[in-house]
Each structure stands twice: as C-alpha cells, then as structure tokens.
Amino acid sequence: MPAATAFDQPNCSVEDGNRITAMPQRNSAPKRDRHRGRVTGGTIIRWFAVAMLVMIFTRAGGDLRALEPSPSIHALAPVPTKPIAIESLGWRFNRGSDQNYDAWPDQWRRYEGVGYPKYVVAELKSHDEEFDAKMLRIDRSTMKSWKSLRESIKPLSEIDRVLVPPQPLLLSTGLIAMKAARFLPTLPPSLVDALSDQYFRVQLDGGQFKVQSPPIAASRLYQYQLSCDVMTEGLRHDSVRVELVFLNESGIPIDVKSSAAFTGTTPWTTTSLEMVRPPVDAKTMLVRLNIERSEGGLEDIRGAVGFDNVRIDKFPQLRITSDQSTGVYKSGRPITLSANVLGLTTTDTQIQFQLKDVNGNTVDSAILPIKTTTRAVMFDDLRLQGVASNSKAFRDRSHSPLMESSVQWQPRLLDPGFYRVEAIIVAEAVARGSAPRARLGAHTTLAVIDPTLGGTPHGPFGWTLTRGDAGLAPRELAEWLSDVGVAWVKYPCWIGPEDTPKAEAIANTLSRLQDVGIQTVGMLDSPPENQIAKYELRGRNGIVAAELFRDREIWQPELEPIMSRLTLKVRTWQLGGDRDFSFLRRPRLKDTISEISKGLQGFGQPIEVAISWPWLERELPVSETSWDAVCRSSEPPLEANELDAFLALNEPDKRVSDGPRTWLLLDPIKKSEYELTDRIRDLVLRMTAVRTHRVQAAFASTPYDPEQGLLDDNGSPSELLLPWRTTSRMIGDLRQVGSLRTRLGVENAVFVGGNRAVVMMWSSDPKEEKIYFGENVKMVDVWGRATNLPVQSDPVQPHQKISVGRIPVFIVGADPMLLAFRMSVDVTPEQFDALLGKKQQLKVHFTNPTREPLVGSVRVLTPESWAVEDPIRGWEALAGTSLTESFDVVLSNTAKIGEYEVPIQFELDTLPLKLITVYRNISIGPDGLIVKVMTRLMPSGELRVEIEMTNRSAIAQSYNALLFVPGRQYQSSFITIKSGETVRREIFWKNGRELIGGQMTLRASEHDGGRVLNYTVEVKR
Known part of the structure; x- marks a missing residue:
C-alpha cells in the first residue's frame, strides 16, 4: 500500500476506536461426515465466510475508508456540516503504511542535526495492544487450518453432484467458491494487519524531533485543508505543532502554515489548518510534525507525543472580490461583488450570497446560478499529480474539462458601516460520484464611508506602508489613503542605485500622496536583497540601522542616486524600521546621526532625520541630540492612561526647547487576546491621548497585520479600520481642551479647532445623558453612522438625549462657544457647613469665551430647604474676561446632610437668546x-x-x-x-x-x- 492513499469517498469513514471483531474460529480443519465421507456443508460455509471476510479487508489495503459505500447509503446519509473534498490524501499509520515492518511509516523522513538527536525514540504503536493480541491469535489459528480450507474449496465447488437432493443455497455457494478458488493465496491474509489501529508515537528524552511526509502535488487551482490528531503526555517545556509546507519546483520550502501549539497533557485532539491556498511558485507540499523546545532553550526529558490520521483534503477554490480592490466605498455608490470558482467538477451549482453588518445581522442576500466555462487541464498540473506524460491517463485527463465559474451580484445601496460578505457554493455533487449536498464558503469585507464626515485628513495619524504601494496605482493609493483618514505615510525608499524605474515609481507615488495633503516620510530600513552581502552583517538579525550605516563608504554610494532624486520631495527620513532600537546606548550618538544626515543629504536638499526609541528608556537631553524626530514605542502597546502619563512627563522639556519632535506607534491590541469592543475602545482612547499632547505624528506600523492591524492580510478592511478612520477624521485636526462635568458622570473629552468642536463620550455602563449642545447636532458612532439629536423641551433646560456605552461616540455640530462657557463654570465652596439658620456664601465663577462683550443673567436653583435672598443676578463681561457672582445661602432646619445637584442657569443676551444650564454638586455636612x-x-x-x-x-x-x-x-x-x-x-x-x-x-x-x-x-x- 502506498504511503499516501487517495480515498474516493472521504465522507465514508470510521470513527476513532471502532473495531471489527471476528467470531472465535475452530483450531482444526472442517470435520467430515463420518457416515457419508463428505464435508459437512454448514462447517464449510462458516470457514468460507471467515476467509472471504479476511480477503475483503486485506484487499481494501487495511483502510476501512477505502470501501465504496452503496448508493442506498448515500441516499440516507445526512447533509454534511463541512464541505466535501474533491480528493483526499492521508496517512493513518496502520500496518499498510509500514510495508517493511520496521515500525516506521514508509517514505517519511526524520530530520537529524544539532538539537535533533537520534536517541529520541519514534515508532508506530498500537492504540489497543490487547485487541492486536486477539487478532494475532486468530491469525495463528487461521494459519493452522488454511491448507485444509483451500483443499475444501474444490469439493465445495462440486457440491451439486454430491448433495442429494440438490440444495439451492449450497449450489449458489458452490458457484462463489469456484471463483474464490482463483485468488485464494497460499498463505492466509492477516487480520492484525488489516484491523490494527496504530499511531505514530514519540518518546521524549531531552531533544527536539522533526519528521516530514513524502511530497505530494500542489496546485494553485485548489485550496487545501490539513488535519491531524495530536496527543501529548506530560510536556512542561516542549510544544507540538503540525505544519503544511509548500515547496517550489526545486524542492525548496517557500511557505509554511502552522497549527496551534500543544503542550502539557492533551487527550487526542484534532487540529486543522483551514482552506490554505498554495503560494505562487508552489509545486508540491508536505506535512511536517514538529516537537520544539521552549523559547528559553529548555527541553523535556520525559513525556510522549502521538500523531494520527494525518489528512490533506483538496477543495475547489472559491474567491469573492469586489469591484473596488480596497473594499472601501463611498455611501450611495453601487457595489458589485464577484464570486469565482476554480477546480469545480460539476455544473449544477449555485452561489449563495449573504451580506451582514458588524453585529452579524443579515442586510441583504441572494442565491444565483453561476456561469461556467471550461478549459483543458494544463499538462503541468497532470505531471505534478504523478501522471506520466506517456500514459493513457495523461492523454485522457489532459482533455478533461476544468470548470471556471463566476457570478456577479449587486446588493442594495448601503449606509456607512462595516460589512462582511459571505459566498457559499451550493452544489449537488462536489465530490466524485453521487454525494450529499456540499457547501464551501469564502468571505470578504467592505467599509462604506461618508466622505463628508468630519474634517479633512490633517493631523497626526498615519500608517507605515511596509508593502509600498501594495499593487495600487499612485492615484488610487492616494485617494484610498485620504478616504480612510491617513494624514501621514512612512514609505520604504531603499532601492538599488541602478533601479531607475523603481525610483521613478516611488517619486510618482510620493507626489500623489502630497497632492492630497498627506505628509510623507522616507524610510531607510533595509537595502535590496542583492546588496545585503556588501554590509558584512552577521545574519538577518544584523539588518538594523546602526549596522547598515556603520561604514559611510558602503552606504553612501548606494543611496546617493535615490536621495538626490527624492530629497526634492521628501524632507524627513527615518533611519531603520519601526522598533529598530539599534542606536540605543551607542557612543557618540549625536555625532553619528549628524554624520549620517550630512552623508544622506549629499548634493540634495537639507533633510531631517528621525530614529526609533523605546518608551521605557529615558530620552536623551536636548544637548545630546542631533536628530529632528524620535519615534517612541513599546511592546505590548501602552494603555491609554499609560500613554497619557508618558506624554505628560515628556512635555515640560519640549515646551522650553527645540528638541526632537515626538512621534509614536499606535497599533491596536491583539485580536487573539481581546474582545472587539475592548480593542475599539482602547484604540480610540489612545488616539484621544495623542490629541491631548504635543505629538506630531502617530503611526499604525503594521496596517496589514490581521492580528494587530487595520486591514486583513489581503488588504480588505478589518473591523478596526472604520473606528480608526472615524476617530482620525473627527479629531485629527482638533485639540483636546478639557471635559464637561455631566449629570450622570459620563466620561468625555472636548476637542476644538477653528470654529469646529467635537465631544467624545463613553461610559463603562450604558447610560442616557441629557445635555444641551446647541442646534443641528448629530451623534456619530465609530462605524461612521450619523444620527440626528433633536432638542427635547424642558422648563429648566432644553436638551438632547445621548445613549452612551463602552464604545465611544462623537457629538458633532456642537456650539464651540457653548462648550467653552460650560467648561468655565465653577462654584465655591463645594461643601457647606451644617450651620442651620446662618448665612453662607456661594460663589459662581464663569468666563466669557467669545471675542465680543457678553451680557446676560445667572440664576441659582437651590433645593427648598435652602434660602437664597437674591437668586438672579445680571452681569456684563468683556471678551475673554472672568466673573464671579456671590449668593447668600441660609440652610433651614430641614436641610439634610448629603450631596445636592444644584442647577445654575445662564441666559445670554445673544441673537437668538441662549439658555445654558450647568449642574454642580454641593455637599452639606460638618467639616472633618x-x-x-x-x-x-x-x-x-x-x-x-x-x-x-x-x-x-x-x-x-x-x-x-x-x-x-x-x-x-x-x-x-x-x-x-x-x-x-x-x-x-x-x-x-x-x-x-x-x-x-x-x-x-x-x-x-x-x-x-x-x-x-x-x-x-x-x-x-
């Protein structure tokens, strides 16, 4: 049996632990009738049934999954919950996988080298040794009686002449026996070989272990799913992973997909890699089983690991795309979605589309038939599948059809927000032959934006584009980045001195970015691959700025052509990538950076230089610096309150000096460790902290990272893109000036700039705050959805009702003067002594925030148990001046100890009149x-x-x-x-x-x- 077996019906399988148990058999040959000298018919039939049973299992290669189910079984089978593969390859590690009986799976190769000692024992072991022992006893019994059984076949075939009268059942048995006699072997088949359930076991002994399967064909026409059963016993340091490795035509690995790690003690568990598409240039693939030491170098000297049921399923490849490659649409624009299928073997297929919002609610759906075209299978595909070019199978299959199917769908027009589109293949037969209904799906994401929302994309928020233009044309890239709120871009610019086309493309891209108002920073992080050897680095870890810029005679000739060209467009340059702290603790750092800056400038325009510096390291005094900006970061990222504290500590020096400007990295917290609500809240609050302090730029350093980025790996929007974009557009060009004291204690921050103001509000618990922000006010959530906030009538103060929760919301259209006036109001004292019947003075302080004189009145609305002689006072205030109005308060005998909410009502003589009511808490109680x-x-x-x-x-x-x-x-x-x-x-x-x-x-x-x-x-x- 080959090590890799193709199963025609992968959905027909036997669950782990199932066994076929044979009935105990006699140890002697069939007895003959003493009176008639003939073989007893019933005894022969029983022996013959046992032999046929053994033959069936051994002919199946010892693998129950190779059996063909009958059509009636298909008819009664339930609809599968997972897609059915069109082909499956697998290793069950049973006797059929060990043809030479050396307790090692055939064609599997063990890695041997430093850290991978030979003395770590690995072998095929039985799941149930007691069962194998029983089967072995049956085999021995069969061996003793096999010769007599073969001799009995011939008389049985002539039973029609022996039996009087003739018996129909025995006559039929005789016909079967005549055919069976042709292939009954000299030695009996082995039940233990056919039924033994084995697995691959590794006994740990202080070393690592790695083994890999033989390679099998891979094609980009399909996607693959790897599954494997894993068991661990007593692991403390080691971890276990299963990997799918793709190789190029030369057999060199070009991509590795790894499962989750197992450690400790784990019962048999199925791990899988779902729907993996081979990379470009992949020709074959293999499975690798890994046992690795801990990151600290510790290894287990005790413990065991088991592997079983390694399986690779091949599926048709379904891709869903939109007519906008970035997945970002402006509201009101039609959206066209395309589903494309490769490798489908049936034409009876439909695509089911479902469009869901961020909460998982279905917004629109459709089921559409797909249009199918056919083409011949490529010769290369057949050769990679092991089909000889001179064989009949090659000639037949090279003319077989390969289905390319597609369908387009236009959902209804969408409101601003984040959406997920799912496409599912609905087919009657995806597997070969008759099969139940099978479903295979793919998805993409969309972001619909309101282009009029917020201000222009100015401010500190930007991205580091480590992928460069990501395959987008310069105009498309610039428009996309501007639409999603990007105001700064770091762009990799280190190219070869002779690469004129690439230099031309970079210059064009940077010009387009600057045309839409995006600030650009050139990033010199890594030279081209073919130049790295010139720098005499010690391994890939040596590719850091401090090493690359060590020898001016090497780097200056390489960079002079690109710098001479780009310094006309880019003024600021970062040495090294984000989180490259290689300049930390370098001697004479001021002089070193100064020399690098002069060398880069050459005959071009004067430039500014930025370097990276960790938050947990003290920034150098201004007198010891020569760089113009410093990019701060830490891992894991600082929380919002921590970032606020670090920035506050850093600001006093910056106010009195011209030291390096502050940049920082602003990456989301990890998707695998936090809920979406927490990730959004943390990101928005950290962006808020940036606008509270003197930060010139804040970058998302890995926007394409599915774990800590704003986009999926393929560039489609992730759940955090719109919260980032909304926050950038709402507050990017504003400055935080304080917060409001609200009645319910809702947390908030007020941002103002020019004649525009935004209030951001959030709360740990759901609350409905009542407050007046002015007329024509809207609430915008992080997804960019705007809601009008009508004014509710109230005798004390007309107000808007604002529902607030854990995720911040933005109040736009608020009156900046009204907000400034509210924040200026204060009262003293905040506590009255419990001196009943005696006068105490309440002072109300406020400021005229306008540039014009202001006239109005103030009224204190006290509780009934408080007496105020003159509760209403008129006042006049010049532009920018502050006033204090005093009120005499007398507490009656019924005044109770506690805290009181006191409304203070201002009426401003403006056109139109404005009524502003603020609430301040005043306590009554004895001092101390x-x-x-x-x-x-x-x-x-x-x-x-x-x-x-x-x-x-x-x-x-x-x-x-x-x-x-x-x-x-x-x-x-x-x-x-x-x-x-x-x-x-x-x-x-x-x-x-x-x-x-x-x-x-x-x-x-x-x-x-x-x-x-x-x-x-x-x-x-």
Whole structure:
C-alpha cells in the first residue's frame, strides 16, 4: 500500500476506536461426515465466510475508508456540516503504511542535526495492544487450518453432484467458491494487519524531533485543508505543532502554515489548518510534525507525543472580490461583488450570497446560478499529480474539462458601516460520484464611508506602508489613503542605485500622496536583497540601522542616486524600521546621526532625520541630540492612561526647547487576546491621548497585520479600520481642551479647532445623558453612522438625549462657544457647613469665551430647604474676561446632610437668546466629620441601627443623636468623638421586620455649637 492513499469517498469513514471483531474460529480443519465421507456443508460455509471476510479487508489495503459505500447509503446519509473534498490524501499509520515492518511509516523522513538527536525514540504503536493480541491469535489459528480450507474449496465447488437432493443455497455457494478458488493465496491474509489501529508515537528524552511526509502535488487551482490528531503526555517545556509546507519546483520550502501549539497533557485532539491556498511558485507540499523546545532553550526529558490520521483534503477554490480592490466605498455608490470558482467538477451549482453588518445581522442576500466555462487541464498540473506524460491517463485527463465559474451580484445601496460578505457554493455533487449536498464558503469585507464626515485628513495619524504601494496605482493609493483618514505615510525608499524605474515609481507615488495633503516620510530600513552581502552583517538579525550605516563608504554610494532624486520631495527620513532600537546606548550618538544626515543629504536638499526609541528608556537631553524626530514605542502597546502619563512627563522639556519632535506607534491590541469592543475602545482612547499632547505624528506600523492591524492580510478592511478612520477624521485636526462635568458622570473629552468642536463620550455602563449642545447636532458612532439629536423641551433646560456605552461616540455640530462657557463654570465652596439658620456664601465663577462683550443673567436653583435672598443676578463681561457672582445661602432646619445637584442657569443676551444650564454638586455636612448609619435585622427580630462617626478635625466634637421612626417613639444617644477617633453606637428597635424598606431620620445636634445634622436612613436587612 502506498504511503499516501487517495480515498474516493472521504465522507465514508470510521470513527476513532471502532473495531471489527471476528467470531472465535475452530483450531482444526472442517470435520467430515463420518457416515457419508463428505464435508459437512454448514462447517464449510462458516470457514468460507471467515476467509472471504479476511480477503475483503486485506484487499481494501487495511483502510476501512477505502470501501465504496452503496448508493442506498448515500441516499440516507445526512447533509454534511463541512464541505466535501474533491480528493483526499492521508496517512493513518496502520500496518499498510509500514510495508517493511520496521515500525516506521514508509517514505517519511526524520530530520537529524544539532538539537535533533537520534536517541529520541519514534515508532508506530498500537492504540489497543490487547485487541492486536486477539487478532494475532486468530491469525495463528487461521494459519493452522488454511491448507485444509483451500483443499475444501474444490469439493465445495462440486457440491451439486454430491448433495442429494440438490440444495439451492449450497449450489449458489458452490458457484462463489469456484471463483474464490482463483485468488485464494497460499498463505492466509492477516487480520492484525488489516484491523490494527496504530499511531505514530514519540518518546521524549531531552531533544527536539522533526519528521516530514513524502511530497505530494500542489496546485494553485485548489485550496487545501490539513488535519491531524495530536496527543501529548506530560510536556512542561516542549510544544507540538503540525505544519503544511509548500515547496517550489526545486524542492525548496517557500511557505509554511502552522497549527496551534500543544503542550502539557492533551487527550487526542484534532487540529486543522483551514482552506490554505498554495503560494505562487508552489509545486508540491508536505506535512511536517514538529516537537520544539521552549523559547528559553529548555527541553523535556520525559513525556510522549502521538500523531494520527494525518489528512490533506483538496477543495475547489472559491474567491469573492469586489469591484473596488480596497473594499472601501463611498455611501450611495453601487457595489458589485464577484464570486469565482476554480477546480469545480460539476455544473449544477449555485452561489449563495449573504451580506451582514458588524453585529452579524443579515442586510441583504441572494442565491444565483453561476456561469461556467471550461478549459483543458494544463499538462503541468497532470505531471505534478504523478501522471506520466506517456500514459493513457495523461492523454485522457489532459482533455478533461476544468470548470471556471463566476457570478456577479449587486446588493442594495448601503449606509456607512462595516460589512462582511459571505459566498457559499451550493452544489449537488462536489465530490466524485453521487454525494450529499456540499457547501464551501469564502468571505470578504467592505467599509462604506461618508466622505463628508468630519474634517479633512490633517493631523497626526498615519500608517507605515511596509508593502509600498501594495499593487495600487499612485492615484488610487492616494485617494484610498485620504478616504480612510491617513494624514501621514512612512514609505520604504531603499532601492538599488541602478533601479531607475523603481525610483521613478516611488517619486510618482510620493507626489500623489502630497497632492492630497498627506505628509510623507522616507524610510531607510533595509537595502535590496542583492546588496545585503556588501554590509558584512552577521545574519538577518544584523539588518538594523546602526549596522547598515556603520561604514559611510558602503552606504553612501548606494543611496546617493535615490536621495538626490527624492530629497526634492521628501524632507524627513527615518533611519531603520519601526522598533529598530539599534542606536540605543551607542557612543557618540549625536555625532553619528549628524554624520549620517550630512552623508544622506549629499548634493540634495537639507533633510531631517528621525530614529526609533523605546518608551521605557529615558530620552536623551536636548544637548545630546542631533536628530529632528524620535519615534517612541513599546511592546505590548501602552494603555491609554499609560500613554497619557508618558506624554505628560515628556512635555515640560519640549515646551522650553527645540528638541526632537515626538512621534509614536499606535497599533491596536491583539485580536487573539481581546474582545472587539475592548480593542475599539482602547484604540480610540489612545488616539484621544495623542490629541491631548504635543505629538506630531502617530503611526499604525503594521496596517496589514490581521492580528494587530487595520486591514486583513489581503488588504480588505478589518473591523478596526472604520473606528480608526472615524476617530482620525473627527479629531485629527482638533485639540483636546478639557471635559464637561455631566449629570450622570459620563466620561468625555472636548476637542476644538477653528470654529469646529467635537465631544467624545463613553461610559463603562450604558447610560442616557441629557445635555444641551446647541442646534443641528448629530451623534456619530465609530462605524461612521450619523444620527440626528433633536432638542427635547424642558422648563429648566432644553436638551438632547445621548445613549452612551463602552464604545465611544462623537457629538458633532456642537456650539464651540457653548462648550467653552460650560467648561468655565465653577462654584465655591463645594461643601457647606451644617450651620442651620446662618448665612453662607456661594460663589459662581464663569468666563466669557467669545471675542465680543457678553451680557446676560445667572440664576441659582437651590433645593427648598435652602434660602437664597437674591437668586438672579445680571452681569456684563468683556471678551475673554472672568466673573464671579456671590449668593447668600441660609440652610433651614430641614436641610439634610448629603450631596445636592444644584442647577445654575445662564441666559445670554445673544441673537437668538441662549439658555445654558450647568449642574454642580454641593455637599452639606460638618467639616472633618464623617457619619455612617447602617441597619441590620437580627435573628431575634430586632432591628439594629449602628451609628458610626469619624472625627478628622483638630478638635473634639459632641452630638446628641436622635433617631426618629414614623409612628414610634424616638430614641437618642449622646456621642463624643475625639480628634482622629471613630465612635460607634447601636440602637435597637423591636419588631424590626415592620421597618424594612422604610426610612428613618437621624438628627444630630452639636453640643454647645450651631450645627444640626439631618440624615435620611434607608432601612435594609
């Protein structure tokens, strides 16, 4: 049996652990009838049935999955939940995979070298050695009786002349036996060979292990799925991976896809690599089983690893594309989607489209028949599949049709937002022959934007384009980047000195970017591959700026042609890639960078130089620097509050000097470790921190990274592209100037610039804030969807209702003057002493934020237990001046201790009149005294009330505490609290259950003082 077996019906399989158990057989030959001298018919039939059973399994090559199911089985089979492959290749590691019985799978190669010792034992082992022992005993019994069985076939074939009268059943058996006699071998087939279920086991002993399968053909017409069962026992340091390796025509690996890692103790688990498309130039592929040491170099000396059921399934290749290669559309523009299928073997096929929004809700759908064209199979494809060019199979298959199918669909016009489009093949027969309905899918993503949203793409937010133009024409690239809010671009520019066409293309691209207002930075991170040897580096890890720019005589001639050309267009240049910290702790760094800058400038225009520097390293004093910008970063990225703190620490020096400008990297947190909501919130808040400080540029360094980028690997939008774009367009050209004090404590940040203002709001818990921002105000979510916020009428203050949650929202169209006025309002004091019946002064401070004089009135709306002699005051304020209005407040005997929300209403004499109401919290309570009252229902049925007083003032205080309960006699307790002490008193009420859910009042009168403290106590269990 070959090591790699093609299974015609891969959906017909036997689950792990299933066995076929044979009935115990006799140890002697069939007995003969003593009276008639003839073989007993029933005995012969039983022996013959056993022999046929053994022959069937051994003819199947020992692999149950090679059996052809009957058509009736297909008719009754359930619809599969996974697509059916058109071909499958696999290794089950059973006896058929070990033709030479050396306990090693045929044609598999073990890697031997440093770190991969030979003494690590690897061999084929049985899953169930007891079962194999039983089968072996049956084999031995069969061996003893096999000769007699073969001799009995001939008499059985003549049974029609022996039996009197003739018996139809035995006559039919005789006909079968005549045919069976032609292929019955001299030695009996082995049941243990046919039925033994083995796996590949590696016994760890302090070394790594790697083994690979023989190569098999790979074609870019198809996509492949690799699956393998893995088991680990007692791994502490080592990890296990299964890899699919693609090789070029010379047998050199060009791409490797790896499974998740296994370690510790893991029961048999199926790991898989889903739908992998071979890379360009891939001709063959193989499976590699890896056991690797830890990153720290530690290896396991005990433990075991098992591999089983290695399988590669080949599927038709389905791709879905849009008529906009970037997947970004402007709202109102039609969208055309195309589904293309290669390698399909049936014409009875439809494509089901589903378009879903970011929440997974279906927005539109369609089922359309696909148009199919055919072409001949390429000769190269057949040769790679092992078909000899001079064989009949080659001639036949070279003329067989290969289906190329496609269909187009235009969904309805979409509102701004993020969308996922799924295309599914719906076919009656994707597998060869009759098969249940099979489904194979692909998806792409779309981002629909409102081009009028927010300001122009100016500000600090940009991308590092490590892929260069990513295959887009310069005009298309510039338009796309501008549409998604990119204001800065780092572009790789290190090319060969003779590569004039590439230099021309880079210059054209940079010009296009600058035409749409994008700031450009040239990046000198790595020379062309054919020049690396000139720099005498120690391995690939040596490709860092400090090593590349070590010898001016090497790098200057290589870079002078491109620099002379591009310095006319690009002023700022970064030495090394992002996170290249190779200049850190280099001696004479100021002089080194200065010399590099002069060498790069050559005969071109003066340039500015930037280098990378980690956040956790102290930035050098200005006197020790010669570079113009420094790009800060860390791994993992700083959280929003950490970034804010680092930037705040860095700012004092920058305000008084002309030191290097601050850049930073702003990559999202990892997709595999955080929920989407957390990733969006973290990214938006860090972008907010950038606009709070003096940061010139903030770059997404890996925009194409599916894990920490803004796009998928193929360039289509990821879930974070629109949140990044919306935030960039909303606040990119604005500066954070503060925040509003809201009634519900919703977190917010106010951004202003020119005559435009944006308020960003978010909350850990869902809240509905009521606040007035002006007329014609909209709320925009991170997906770019705008909602009108109508003004709700209210006698105290007309307002808008704003629903806020964990993901920030943006309020656009807010009145900048109104926001500035709100933020300027403050009150003093924030706490009144509990001096009932005595005047205390409340001061209201505010500023005229306009450039014109302002006239208006202010009114304090106090609680009923507060008395204000003159609650309304008129005022006049010159441009930019601040005022203070004072109000005399008297607390009545019913004023209770606690915190009060006090509305302060301003009416501005503008055209039209503006009413602005702000809310400030003012507390009532004695200075330095903290009072807590707690209730508890006791097992006896009494209610215990505990009064706790803490004195933080410098003098002792005494109070007569009276506790009032409606309908009952009050109780009292005299309490003296020394400075710095806490005193507790307990009061008990009978029939306490009757008081649960009600209220009681604590009135504490100061002994020899004017304070009266009124507390409302909620009675709880």
